Amino acid sequence: MSSARIPSKQSKKVLQLKIILLGTTPKIWRRIHIPANFTFAQLHTTIRHAMDWMEGEFHVFQANNSKTRTQDLIGIPPKFEDNWNFFGPEVYDEDKMAVYNYLNNENKTLHYLYDFEDGSWKMKIILEKKLLRESDEKYPRCVDGRCSTPSEILGIICALDEFDPKFAFASFPY
Numbered sequence: 001m002s003s004a005r006i007p008s009k010q011s012k013k014v015l016q017l018k019i020i021l022l023g024t025t026p027k028i029w030r031r032i033h034i035p036a037n038f039t040f041a042q043l044h045t046t047i048r049h050a051m052d053w054m055e056g057e058f059h060v061f062q063a064n065n066s067k068t069r070t071q072d073l074i075g076i077p078p079k080f081e082d083n084w085n086f087f088g089p090e091v092y093d094e095d096k097m098a099v100y101n102y103l104n105n106e107n108k109t110l111h112y113l114y115d116f117e118d119g120s121w122k123m124k125i126i127l128e129k130k131l132l133r134e135s136d137e138k139y140p141r142c143v144d145g146r147c148s149t150p151s152e153i154l155g156i157i158c159a160l161d162e163f164d165p166k167f168a169f170a171s172f173p174y
Helices: 008-012 040-050
Strands: 013-021 028-035 059-065 070-075 091-093 109-114 121-132 141-146
Touching (some): 028 040, 040 059, 040 109, 040 141
Parallel strands (some): 070 091
Antiparallel strands (some): 013 028, 028 141, 059 070, 059 109
16 A cells, blocks of 8 residues: 655656546547646546546546555545445545555556446556646646547447547636
8 A cells, every 4th residue: 555645856746647538439538747746536636627527426546556466446435334345345545545656657557437327437547757847837737638528427428529628627626
């Protein structure tokens, strides 16, 4: 398990991630820049905004743990009273887990499963490169992408028009 603590030299870095919505033709994807000290909770919010999806859907990240050589699940851990996953695998708290502890080398990947109830969108997230943080830029930011995303509620691919990254973060909360 990796904690959210990031070495101070990483706080000056930005991760360029490519997020690919699997099972779509043509490929629907976004390229985002996030601070290297982001938690998985912050990454979830960033993905949601980049895809123009709403809050409140179940989600989980699946990442390779290089120390244990197993897959870690990172999301919102079930509470004891929820009982829906009581005997399932451990889910690490996304508010306490740092993205950089899993995506720290170029071309490393993880998966993100979103909206278990309405059709499950699965995404592949790739660390394309590490950049130096630009002091005059606001992060996170969506810098590129292709095709608009389908409705998160339908669970099917519907409208695919051109994507314009300048609108992806029009109402971003950060």
